[in-house]
Amino acid sequence: MTYKIDRQIRLSGQCRAKAWKERINVEFQLNRPKFESFNFFWYNHSNPIQSRKWFPLTAGLILSSSMADVAAKETKKIIIDTDPGIDDAMAIFVALQSPEVQVIGLTTIYGNVYTTLATRNALHLLEVAGRIDIPVAEGSHVTITKGTKLRIADFVHGADGLGNQNFPPPKGKPIEQSAAAFLVEQASLYPGKVTVVALGPLTNIALATQLDPEFAKNIGQIILLGGAFAVNGNVNPAAEANIFGDPDAADMVFTCGADILAMGINVTHQVVLTDADREKLAMSNGKFAQYLCKILDVYFSYHHDAYSTKGVYLHDPAVVVAAVDPSLFTYTEGVVRVQTNGITRGLTILYNKQKRFGEVTEWCDKPTVKVAVTVDAHTVVKLVMERLIES
Template sequence: MAAAAVKPEEEHKMKKKLVIDTDPGIDDAMAIFVALRSPELELLGLTTIFGNVYTTLATRNALHLLEAVGRTDIPVAEGSHVTVKKATKLRIASFVHGSDGLGNQNFPPPTGKPVDQSAAAFLVEQANLYPGQVTVVALGPLTNLALAIELDPSFPKKIGQIVILGGAYSVNGNVNPAAEANIFGDPDAADIVFTSGADILAIGINITHQVVLSGKSWCACDRL
């Protein structure tokens, strides 16, 4: 007996709703492209933050990446330009992915603009629109998430899950022996997020350093 076909509207509801908080970055660009190609994910938007580059450039890169793949329907909300306590010096890793974050390719400016809404406000809005359904994937410092919690203290209960690329667990850090770059970028924000009561999955460099992209996997990525 043939299985019943899934209606398009039902398939849409089954997809995991995702917001990527990002500081692109070639690494983040790859993550965004994979999310866009996944049939299991619905990308609700991108929020930008400093890290690999300053926030303004992160926004420009996010808009450029979406334009490059014809997904200008996805909103980009610009995030904080400063750490949550504002006095902490920004640590920009331009030496990793180039001064533009994308390998110094000098891409033309994007034609699109970010939405007229802060990243924190956008995160709170999505959590309210889809309570318990939204996963935030945080690929940079956690400033925007901390500001979302300050904006709406109930945000940790409304968000489905926060997946954090950050931390060094039982291994040395990559900034100094005790710290990993994304947490080190705004430790006060990290403290707010980790103690908020939200459902958090943290993926530290103890995990990412074990990931190897094989030739077979690279070919699969190339087909995307």
Template sequence: MGSVKKIIIDTDPGIDDAMAILLALQSPEVEVIGLTTIFGNVYTTLATRNALHLLEVAGRTDIPVAEGSHMTIMKGTKLRIADFVHGADGLGNQNFAPPKGKPIEQSAAAFLVKQANLYPGKVTVVALGPLTNIALAIQMDPGFSKNIEQIVLLGGAFSVNGNVNSAAEANIFGDPEAADIVFTCGADILAIGINVTHQVVLTDADRDKLSRSEGKFAQYLCKILDVYFSYHHDAYDTRGVYLHDPTTLLAAVDPSLLTYTEGIVRVQTSGITRGLTIFDNKKKRFAEVTEWCEKPTVKVAVTVDAPAVVKLVMERLMNS
């Protein structure tokens, strides 16, 4: 086994974020050196509260939490919040007691820049929400893209319909301008879209197995999963939930669980396709000079070993 990978999780908890964070803390391949928070499933203030709460549940209050942006990169404040998926509190309407901990003074972007400078080439960002904090870090420090080891992000709907509307996936739709900055920044980027995560399903039977286990994290998650299962049943007519965030986290833990293609990704920032991720496989050399020219390539996930991902999620949560 190689050396332990340092990761920062940029997160908007969120039920599947909670699962991903607890999974990360149960993964010996990675060391979580911080959580940064962003709007998405909930507003940023609540995301911070939930991140602090989850670290208390896990007994890991040594991990710092840096609060992120409360608005989009273009200073937009009309945010799309998915409380109808995750509950008004983001954690299945359990109304847990407020956490005792507080976020650090540094902003999420400043924390990201500092850690990338402190450990150049050694920090992976696992981005589970809109990409505002990452874009702010890129704007704050031109060296960030080269200092960061990798950005593994949950975002996009490559060659499939979105989950906000037919065109857009939720995280990209949350801040399309920020996403376009990140996709074209030149960092080593691995994008996990819903074309892949919709193949990874935690079934009702899996949830029953988790509830029968003695795993501390499994028991906690079973408390909060009801809302998430109900939403998936109503929206997709499925007896299970998609493991978007845990799949993305495991892509950082073990990239061999997925296969990838490489090309340029741009994000549509206006009109009815706002938030659309467009992939250029670079198979054709175009004569015209366009906004696609001279852009760096990124890796986009195309297949996933779904049974292996679910097995890892189950084992690690049940053995917590």
């Protein structure tokens, strides 16, 4: 509807108000359907005095609705601390395909491969995804206490970490900041808004807590793959791989006071990608699905030999899904400590605080964390499949 500003409308005071009411009454009678879609924001701008008299409640409702819509659409900022890794690649792709989260950076760490190769693989995966805008910060090459021999799981993921495909080197480079410095910076820029999704040993995060004493308060949440709660480990009967990779760093992180959700292999071993699922990926047109089918053979072979299974555990993708939809998991809460030496090095122990111990221990004054105990595995796998196939 077009309104012409004539001499009558330019009158002031009561005449101006009267003219506006007459004009609107005429328009309402002559063209009711158009009036019903009347632009209140246009009216407010053109005649602010009258709009304040006529539409205070309507304007308030419109503004409140708009603010609610913005809040509902706000995505969770995440940084993925990763050691790619076949299941890391899958997890990164799922995150990039999930509108619920915004990947604002990757930080790299040793584990499945050495840190230098982890950085190369992270840059490569972002190029495959067409997301070279996302920064990659290279992490620590050694454990928090130094001198500890690294355990590299290339026998699980291939010598190159990506199924022995020997992809060309990426064109991109990591940023100059270290992983720990990048984590501290982002947590400070967006206090309470950044979630770290940690898929490898926890060295970078422990270094961030040392670099900035406020990091644990500034970071929104740390969702980590680590621990074997009430089950055997996957490195030895006591320890899970990521915790075993740097037990001292893990104990520092678990007790730093941050909002932590630990996803142990007691949960991730329930989330299995089967041969039938792999066939569905291969038959799809999804870019990420097709890429993963090139690198999955080594991962499937390892699981068949080590576990006699006809599928693979989706450790890292399950952790990303916990950031996307936490409702698919249930959790318990307690103090988690890590054994840092001896035959049980890397053992994670959950103290649920149901018993009060008389003697002073290294448990009583430590902050609690959340530990996942159950998972809707079918829905997690379904979500992962959908995101990869739709890529």
